[in-house]
Each structure stands twice: as C-alpha cells, then as structure tokens.
Amino acid sequence: MGLRGYLRVKELLTGNVAAAWGVRLADVDYVPAFPITPQTEIIETLSQWYDEGLMKGKFITMDSEHSMVTAAGAASAAGIRVFTATSSQGLLYAFEVLYTVAGWRVPLVMVNVSRALSSPITLEPDHNDILSARDCGFLQIHTETCQEVLDSILMSYRIAEDKRVSLPVLVNMDGYYLSFTREPVEIPDKEKVAEFLPAYRPSHAFFQASHPMAQGIAVLGGAIYSYFKYQMQIASMNALEVHKEAAEDFNNIFGRRYAAIEKYKMDDAEYVIVMSNAFATKGKSAVDQFRDKGYKIGLLRLRLVRPFPSEEITEALRGRRGVAVIDQNISIGSGGIFFTEIGALLCNETKRPVILSFVGGLGGKDISMVEFRKVLDDTITASNSGSVPGTQLLYTEGEWEQMKHLLEVAGKYAGQSQ
Amino acid sequence: MTSDTAKYKKLKDISRDEFILPGTTVCGGCGGLEALRLAHKVLGKNVIFVNAAGCFTLLAVFPYSPFKGSWLYTTMASAPAGAQGIRDAMDILIESGRLKPEEDLKVIVLAGDGATYDMALSATSGAIHRNLDFYYFCYDNEAYGNTGMQMSSASPYGATTTTSKPTNLFPAGTKHYKKDVFEIWRAHRPPYIATISPRHPVDLSEKFNRSMQFKGPKLFIALSPCPTGWHFDPSYSAKIARLAVETGVWALKESVYGEVKHTYIPKQLKPVDEYLSVQGRFNHLFTPLRQDKIIREIQEDINLYWDQHGKK
Numbered sequence: 001m002g003l004r005g006y007l008r009v010k011e012l013l014t015g016n017v018a019a020a021w022g023v024r025l026a027d028v029d030y031v032p033a034f035p036i037t038p039q040t041e042i043i044e045t046l047s048q049w050y051d052e053g054l055m056k057g058k059f060i061t062m063d064s065e066h067s068m069v070t071a072a073g074a075a076s077a078a079g080i081r082v083f084t085a086t087s088s089q090g091l092l093y094a095f096e097v098l099y100t101v102a103g104w105r106v107p108l109v110m111v112n113v114s115r116a117l118s119s120p121i122t123l124e125p126d127h128n129d130i131l132s133a134r135d136c137g138f139l140q141i142h143t144e145t146c147q148e149v150l151d152s153i154l155m156s157y158r159i160a161e162d163k164r165v166s167l168p169v170l171v172n173m174d175g176y177y178l179s180f181t182r183e184p185v186e187i188p189d190k191e192k193v194a195e196f197l198p199a200y201r202p203s204h205a206f207f208q209a210s211h212p213m214a215q216g217i218a219v220l221g222g223a224i225y226s227y228f229k230y231q232m233q234i235a236s237m238n239a240l241e242v243h244k245e246a247a248e249d250f251n252n253i254f255g256r257r258y259a260a261i262e263k264y265k266m267d268d269a270e271y272v273i274v275m276s277n278a279f280a281t282k283g284k285s286a287v288d289q290f291r292d293k294g295y296k297i298g299l300l301r302l303r304l305v306r307p308f309p310s311e312e313i314t315e316a317l318r319g320r321r322g323v324a325v326i327d328q329n330i331s332i333g334s335g336g337i338f339f340t341e342i343g344a345l346l347c348n349e350t351k352r353p354v355i356l357s358f359v360g361g362l363g364g365k366d367i368s369m370v371e372f373r374k375v376l377d378d379t380i381t382a383s384n385s386g387s388v389p390g391t392q393l394l395y396t397e398g399e400w401e402q403m404k405h406l407l408e409v410a411g412k413y414a415g416q417s418q
Numbered sequence: 419m420t421s422d423t424a425k426y427k428k429l430k431d432i433s434r435d436e437f438i439l440p441g442t443t444v445c446g447g448c449g450g451l452e453a454l455r456l457a458h459k460v461l462g463k464n465v466i467f468v469n470a471a472g473c474f475t476l477l478a479v480f481p482y483s484p485f486k487g488s489w490l491y492t493t494m495a496s497a498p499a500g501a502q503g504i505r506d507a508m509d510i511l512i513e514s515g516r517l518k519p520e521e522d523l524k525v526i527v528l529a530g531d532g533a534t535y536d537m538a539l540s541a542t543s544g545a546i547h548r549n550l551d552f553y554y555f556c557y558d559n560e561a562y563g564n565t566g567m568q569m570s571s572a573s574p575y576g577a578t579t580t581t582s583k584p585t586n587l588f589p590a591g592t593k594h595y596k597k598d599v600f601e602i603w604r605a606h607r608p609p610y611i612a613t614i615s616p617r618h619p620v621d622l623s624e625k626f627n628r629s630m631q632f633k634g635p636k637l638f639i640a641l642s643p644c645p646t647g648w649h650f651d652p653s654y655s656a657k658i659a660r661l662a663v664e665t666g667v668w669a670l671k672e673s674v675y676g677e678v679k680h681t682y683i684p685k686q687l688k689p690v691d692e693y694l695s696v697q698g699r700f701n702h703l704f705t706p707l708r709q710d711k712i713i714r715e716i717q718e719d720i721n722l723y724w725d726q727h728g729k730k
Contacts, residue, residue: 029507029510029514030503030506030507030510032499032502032503032506056514057510057514058506058509058510060502060506060548062499062502062544063499063540063541063543063544063547064540064541064544066493066495066496066499066541067496067498067499067502067540067541067544068499070492070493070496070497070499070500070503070541071499071500071502071503071506072503073500073503074468074490074492074499074500074501074502074503074504074507075503075504075506075507076503076507077490077503077504078503078504078507078508078511079507079511080507080510080511082503082507096493097493097496100492100493207466207488207490207504207507207508207523208517208521208523209463209464209520209521209522209523210521212485212486212487212488213488213489214478214483214485214488214489214490215488215489215490215491216489216490216491216492217478217479217480217483217489217491218475218476218478218479218480218491219479219480220479220480224480
C-alpha cells in the first residue's frame with residue numbers, strides 16, 4: 001500500500017481535471033473529442049496524457065459533436081472502453097446520436113458540463129442541456145462535488161458494462177461552479193480501481209471477422225420497435241439495483257458512499273427543498289442557517305436522475321408538511337422539469353405534502369439567502385393554508401434594479417413594472 | 419483502363435463468389451446494388467458496412483441481413499465518423515493483443531448521394547483530413563431516393579424531382595448543376611478516388627483492386643440508375659448506365675493522390691438526347707414541346723467538361 005493509502009492525500013483539482021482523472025483511472029481506450037466551453041479542460045488534459053504515453057489507446061479530435069458521439073458509440077459497439085465529453089450546444093448538436101447510441105446498447109460514458117442554452121448565447125450553467133437528453137436512454141448521474149465527478153465516472157463504467165444494464169451513461173457537472181472550481185479530491189489508487197472496475201470484456205456488442213454482426217439495424221412495425229424500447233426501459237430500471245450494488249462496493253473499497261438520492265438533514269424535517277448538482281451546496285448552506293433558527297428543514301439532492309429513483313424519492317418525501325422543488329431549468333410554457341416528475345410521484349400518496357415549484361439559477365444566476373427565505377416562507381404558508389401557488393420565477397430586487405439599468409442602456413426600458 | 423499489372427482485364431477475371439445474398443428489399447433494376455455487388459467481390463468477405471440513412475438502410479431489416487459481413491447503421495450525417503470509431507477500435511484491439519489480426523475488417527461507409535453530397539459532407543471532410551483508413555461507397559441516384567425522389571445537390575440540371583418539378587416559371591425542373599463531389603474530395607488529396615459504373619464491371623473491379631494498396635481514404639462514386647426515381651423500366655438499367663458513360667454525362671476516372679486519369683474515354687460522345695430521352699425524369703425536355711435551349715445547355719456543359727479533359 002502506498003503512502004496515499006495511509007494518509008488519504010487529497011489534491012486540489014477542478015471538476016474538469018477530476019473528470020479526466022476518472023477517465024485515466026478507468027483505463028479508457030479511446031477518446032473522440034470536440035472542444036466546447038466549459039468542458040474543454042477535460043479533453044485538453046486527456047489529450048496531453050495520451051500524447052505523453054500516460055494513457056494507452058487513442059485521443060482523436062473530431063469534426064463536430066455529432067461526429068464525436070457517433071465515433072464514440074461506434075468504437076464502443078466495436079468492443080472497447082470509450083469516453084467523451086461535451087457541454088450545452090454540443091450536446092444538442094449531437095442530440096440525434098444520443099438516441100442512436102443508446103439504442104445500440106453500448107456502455108459509453110460521457111460527461112456533460114452543464115451550460116445554459118442559446119439563445120441568448122451564454123456561458124454559465126443551468127440544466128436545460130442535460131435534461132433535454134433525459135428521455136434518450138442514457139443513464140444520468142448529476143454531481144455536486146469534484147470528488148463525486150471522479151467517483152461517478154468509475155461507477156458509471158461499472159454500471160454501464162453490467163449485462164443487466166448495457167446502456168450508456170451521462171455524468172453531469174455544472175460549468176464554472178464545478179468545472180473550474182478547485183476542490184480537494186482524493187485520487188484513488190490504481191490497484192483499488194482495478195478491483196472495483198475490471199477490464200471491459202464485451203459479450204454483447206463487438207465486431208470481428210469470424211463473428212459477423214449487424215448492429216443498429218432498421219425495424220419495420222411498431223411491435224418490433226416497441227419490443228426494443230421496452231427492453232431499454234427494463235434495462236434502465238435494472239440500473240437502480242446495479243447502482244446500489246456498485247455504490248456498496250465503492251464504499252467498501254474507497255470509503256465513500258453514494259446513494260441514488262442524497263438526504264441532507266432530512267431525518268426530522270417537516271419541510272424539504274429538492275435540488276440537484278452544484279447549487280445543492282447553496283441549498284445545504286441555507287438549510288444550515290434555517291436550522292440554526294429552529295426550522296425543521298432538510299434538502300433532498302437528486303443524483304441518479306435516470307433511471308429516476310421513484311421509490312426512494314417517494315419514501316423520502318412522504319409525510320412531510322411541505323416540499324419545495326427548485327428547478328435550475330425551465331420547460332418554457334410549463335415550468336420546472338423536476339417539479340412535474342416529483343409531483344407525479346407523490347400524487348397517489350395519501351400522506352402527501354404540498355409541493356411548490358420554483359425556477360432559479362438559470363444561466364448561473366445566483367440563488368441568494370433572500371430567495372431561499374422566500375422558498376421556505378411560501379412552503380410554510382402553503383402547508384398551513386393548503387393553498388399552493390403556481391411556478392414562481394426567482395429574481396431579486398437587486399437583480400431587477402441592475403437589469404433595469406441595462407435595459408435603459410439598450411434603449412429598451414420604458415418603465416415597465418416587470 | 420487496363421494495364422499489364424491489372425488483375426481485372428476481362429469479365430472472366432471477376433470472382434463468382436457472392437457476398438450479398440439475393441432477395442433484398444431494394445427496387446428491381448437498382449444500379450447501386452449491382453455496383454455494390456461487384457465491389458464486394460473485390461473487397462472480400464471481411465468487411466463492415468457503416469451505413470448512412472438512405473435506400474440501402476433497408477437492405478438490413480431486423481432480423482434479416484443480405485450481407486455475409488457486418489453492419490452498423492449510424493445516422494445520415496455521420497457514417498464516416500462511425501467508420502472512424504470502428505477503425506480506431508479495431509486498431510486498438512489488435513495493437514493491444516485483444517483481437518487477432520486475422521479478425522480485422524475493412525471498414526466501408528455505405529451512403530447515398532443525399533448523405534454524400536449534402537448532409538455528411540462535413541463528417542466526410544473530417545474523415546479524409548484525419549487520413550482515416552476506410553472505403554467510402556456512394557450509390558448516387560441523383561436525388562433523395564428513399565424518401566421518394568426529392569432534389570439533392572447531386573440532381574442534374576434539367577431533371578424532374580418531386581421538389582423540382584418543371585413549371586412555366588422553371589421549365590428545366592432542377593435548376594442547379596450537379597455538385598462536383600469528386601473535386602471536393604480531391605481538394606483533400608486522399609490516396610484514391612474513383613467514379614464507377616455498374617455497367618463497366620472490369621473498370622469498377624480494377625479500381626477497387628488498385629485502391630486496396632493504399633492506406634487512407636478511398637472514395638467511390640457509383641452512378642446508380644434508378645428505375646423508380648428516374649422513371650424507366652428496370653430492364654433499361656444496364657442500357658442507361660452505359661449511355662451515361664457513352665454520352666459523356668458520367669466520366670469514368672480516378673485520382674491517385676490528386677492526379678486525375680480518365681480510365682475510359684468514349685471514342686465519340688453520343689448526343690446527350692440519347693441518354694435523356696429514355697428516362698421519364700427528363701420527359702418534359704421532349705414533350706409536349708422540345709426544350710431546345712435546356713438540352714443545348716446540358717450538351718454544352720458536357721462538351722465543356724470533355725474539352726477541358728482532352729476529349730473533343
């Protein structure tokens with residue numbers, strides 16, 4: 001055992017470099033890449049490691065994300081371990097191929113570094129990019145810390161390569177807030193990783209001369225199509241159990257435990273805020289401050305988003321007085337995406353909390369204590385009165401004052417009240 | 419073109435082995451399938467076709483495939499990128515000892531003109547630029563055939579398609595000239611590019627044979643007479659393929675590292691009328707009134723090409 005094993009030395013890594021370490025430790029054979037902010041540091045790091053011979057296999061720059069995901073999926077279909085990464089517009093540019101590759105049932109692991117979608121074109125995160133891909137068949141793991149990014153990549157290969165699953169995985173981290181933020185990260189020992197994640201030996205998808213195979217072929221007729229889609233649904237649901245097993249092993253080997261959902265100060269909580277990704281850290285800080293003032297409040301962080309851990313979520317929220325879902329995404333014309341999913345889980349419960357919907361943090365907008373206070377107050381009021389407001393769009397007075405000034409500069413402010 | 423070193427000099431030299439089984443779903447008289455059948459005889463059995471959306475996507479429909487080799491359907495715009503992934507994966511597997519070299523496959527992109535001339539041009543350019551070791555087989559029937567013959571940038575000036583029908587305002591039907599994808603590919607300087615025809619099987623076979631010595635992108639465009647889309651009886655497929663070459667509409671040529679050679683030069687170009695008048699897609703050029711100006715423009719375009727390439 002090396003020194004690191006005893007001292008658990010941590011290094012200060014950005015989320016992007018932590019992702020690259022996950023890929024390196026997983027002995028990934030092949031990385032087709034295409035640059036896009038804020039993901040680029042991942043592929044720059046990997047490119048360097050392949051060029052220096054620290055990683056074996058091949059790094060290749062493709063001509064677009066559409067090509068990149070096709071090459072990644074095809075290489076995975078040929079039987080090697082593959083990684084790729086993108087963000088935002090890049091994920092949407094590759095959108096068609098996400099469905100295609102998921103249908104190939106190959107164990108590709110991909111990182112999405114969340115960044116809000118154009119237009120207006122911008123840089124900081126929200127989750128409209130990753131959630132646009134929620135229905136395609138890729139599993140989704142949403143992360144809060146740089147350590148979790150690294151660990152989730154190792155867990156993702158383990159889950160994706162399990163025969164009960166055989167589906168690709170998207171690991172999500174927030175651009176800037178995680179991708180460019182250094183946090184202490186423990187880089188696991190290579191031998192321990194090998195114990196957790198054995199070499200990939202494909203049994204389902206590969207190509208060789210002595211064993212011709214037609215993959216991804218057309219089907220005609222709804223009954224055949226439905227059969228294959230139902231197979232994907234069953235495989236994805238299997239991932240709930242496979243994730244649990246992988247998390248158990250991961251904890252035994254590395255001493256860090258990841259559940260499908262994270263329950264923060266939930267034990268006696270009457271009120272629960274639901275959040276995901278890096279902004280959950282802001283939510284936890286708000287919970288701490290409210291706890292200091294005597295409120296029984298906790299936070300549920302969504303981690304495994306596909307498959308959706310319905311039972312765990314329902315179990316965790318049943319019997320609470322009020323639940324506030326803060327969606328860092330917006331389904332224009334509806335509201336928060338997670339709000340509708342969680343509402344659907346709880347609607348058949350007899351001991352059902354009131355469920356409030358808030359949209360915040362779009363394009364990386366802060367969610368301040370003032371806004372968390374509003375979320376808590378509204379949740380308490382609604383749970384007392386039983387009268388629940390519709391989706392609320394979080395925005396502070398200060399932000400509005402600043403926006404008014406910018407509108408004036410643009411010649412577009414005519415004294416509207418909103 | 420025959421030379422002393424050529425392996426294919428006459429029809430008898432072509433293998434009798436078949437790698438595409440009969441009874442496929444493509445239309446009777448499909449020129450593209452005939453060209454592919456011939457190409458496959460040269461390439462041998464150890465191949466994987468990486469397919470883009472098009473007519474040939476329906477060759478392999480679950481649970482059947484007419485191919486003895488392997489197949490991967492990708493998307494319309496990214497088959498060359500799929501080829502990249504497979505080629506790289508097989509190289510990595512062989513290099514690391516996880517796959518025996520004899521298990522290797524030739525990687526062949528199989529795409530129509532819609533993918534080749536339009537949608538996948540960027541992915542193709544990328545693959546050529548990266549010097550990907552692959553074959554690209556384009557069956558060019560000069561329109562989006564699988565969706566019912568809409569105009570593509572391979573559609574020739576004067577042809578009817580379902581989105582470029584002749585009208586009083588636009589009597590020619592298709593008003594643009596066919597995109598020169600051969601020259602677009604040639605600008606990338608790949609080791610090998612060729613145009614082929616299913617009715618010049620020796621020329622076709624020798625071109626595939628010659629290309630196999632090169633590592634890198636090897637590109638083939640097969641003019642593919644299409645009874646369904648060009649509106650002629652399937653029994654005319656062979657005749658029309660031949661007329662395309664004899665009238666000079668379809669120049670049989672190759673490019674080796676950018677240097678172009680015509681592999682068959684007709685002694686005397688037949689008038690283009692002979693090619694046009696046997697296809698329903700050019701009917702409007704002959705009836706109810708002969709469109710002299712349009713036919714002349716088509717002929718002049720052909721003459722200009724051959725003037726520039728040493729043939730009167």
